[in-house]
Amino acid sequence: MKARVFITLKNGVLDPQGEAIRHALGTLGFAGVAGVRQGKVIDLDLAETDPVKAKAAAAAMCDKLLANTIIENYSVEIL
Amino acid sequence: MKSAVIVFPGSNCDRDLAVALTQATGRQAEMVWHKDATLPDGLDVVAIPGGFSFGDYLRCGAIAARAPIMRSVVEFAKRGGLVLGVCNGFQVLIEAGLLPGTLMRNQTLKFVCRDVNLAVETTDSPFTNAYGNRRVITVPIAHHDGAYIADAELLARLRGEDRIAFRYVNARGEPVAEANPNGSADNIAGVLSANRRILGMMPHPERLADRQLGGADGAVLFESLSNALAVA
Numbered sequence: 545m546k547a548r549v550f551i552t553l554k555n556g557v558l559d560p561q562g563e564a565i566r567h568a569l570g571t572l573g574f575a576g577v578a579g580v581r582q583g584k585v586i587d588l589d590l591a592e593t594d595p596v597k598a599k600a601a602a603a604a605m606c607d608k609l610l611a612n613t614i615i616e617n618y619s620v621e622i623l
Numbered sequence: 624m625k626s627a628v629i630v631f632p633g634s635n636c637d638r639d640l641a642v643a644l645t646q647a648t649g650r651q652a653e654m655v656w657h658k659d660a661t662l663p664d665g666l667d668v669v670a671i672p673g674g675f676s677f678g679d680y681l682r683c684g685a686i687a688a689r690a691p692i693m694r695s696v697v698e699f700a701k702r703g704g705l706v707l708g709v710c711n712g713f714q715v716l717i718e719a720g721l722l723p724g725t726l727m728r729n730q731t732l733k734f735v736c737r738d739v740n741l742a743v744e745t746t747d748s749p750f751t752n753a754y755g756n757r758r759v760i761t762v763p764i765a766h767h768d769g770a771y772i773a774d775a776e777l778l779a780r781l782r783g784e785d786r787i788a789f790r791y792v793n794a795r796g797e798p799v800a801e802a803n804p805n806g807s808a809d810n811i812a813g814v815l816s817a818n819r820r821i822l823g824m825m826p827h828p829e830r831l832a833d834r835q836l837g838g839a840d841g842a843v844l845f846e847s848l849s850n851a852l853a854v855a
Contacts, residue, residue: 557727557772558727558730558772558806560728560729560730560731560732560806561728561732564732609681609685609689610681612682612685612718612725614724614725615725615727615772
């Protein structure tokens with residue numbers, strides 16, 4: 545079973561990388577980009593076949609390692 | 624005083640740290656590989672070096688903080704052992720949950736490598752007792768992810784408990800915005816644990832710990848450790 549983890553910065557956490565991307569988009573002529581927030585996607589290939597258990601396992605992995613929950617939110621999608 | 628330096632794949636300040644510890648204590652620092660499960664017996668100080676452990680994958684220090692040896696380091700710290708984390712070592716200690724807050728990408732997005740002025744904000748610690756009245760010191764920094772971020776409550780607690788060890792300052796010792804190289808909250812360069820026996824700092828005291836290297840302000844930190852243990 546495959547799970548996809550999305551890791552994003554919490555609201556209010558400064559994202560200088562997102563800001564640099566926004567500037568670069570402006571330079572390329574993409575007008576009207578008011579804000580950019582960047583994050584991570586992590587794909588997990590799990591032996592688990594029960595989607596509920598797979599989701600719970602991925603969430604535990606986020607809490608222990610994949611996300612820094614002080615500054616990051618995560619969400620898990622079973623594919 | 625018996626000290627050990629933990630070595631991860633990608634550590635690159637481990638030998639400098641060992642030299643500084645050995646010079647200050649007169650006893651050879653031991654090198655401990657990250658895959659070891661236990662620390663040498665009778666240790667007084669564990670030092671986590673700078674570098675790019677595990678290529679900074681996922682987040683700086685995140686993988687190293689889950690290495691086998693770190694379980695023993697956390698136990699050692701919980702027993703009141705002295706733990707020093709420099710640069711990547713600071714990131715590892717935060718990821719291991721031994722120090723509060725978090726370290727993020729420098730606000731300028733640039734890797735910064737230069738000498739900075741630091742204010743010694745407290746001499747009430749085993750790492751800073753020998754600085755005495757010398758408030759402003761020079762120590763190099765070299766990092767890409769050194770912006771110390773903490774919420775208002777944590778900042779108030781760190782201030783209230785006198786746990787800010789070092790701040791980035793100008794030559795007059797003022798923590799102004801221009802002296803802040805990375806966007807750290809409150810110009811914080813180093814913090815202590817609640818029991819004052821764990822120090823994490825982004826600047827590299829081991830890189831200016833010998834007059835032949837252009838300065839010895841960093842050596843005082845290692846002398847402080849030696850003092851603290853001589854008294855104990």
